Amino acid sequence: MKYDEFAQLISQGFECFFYVNKKKYWISNNEDGYYLTPERQDGAFAYQEFMTGDELVRNARIDGKTLKEWWPQISDSFL
Template sequence: MDYEELKQRVAMGEEFQFYYRNQSFWISRNKNGYYLTRVRDSYSQSFKTSNELFVDGRIDGKSIQELWKEIEI
């Protein structure tokens, strides 16, 4: 899967678990919005839209797109 496909699938409501530097992260959604969560300590960032998640969500100060080559899905 490439980055654009991930964005499209999240926008359609799919949820994903992925790994970055041996840490597990979860992209999820509910009726209130979209979430980017670090699993080990449940640290979560919330967004109104999936686009906001991909633009404003940060892991180690970088967007998912900036880290894409290091992410394992």
């Protein structure tokens, strides 16, 4: 899958999980927004929240990098 296809699917409500540096992340949504959520660590439940899928694709960060910058690694989750 190409990054642009992934971004379009997310903007349309696609939910998925993927790995970055062996850590699992989820992209999900509900009537309140869109979320990028890392795997729980030590009972902590941290997430990034966005109003739209497009906003998530543009503004979500993992270790300071965008999803597009991480795409070569993320794309391995969709093979």
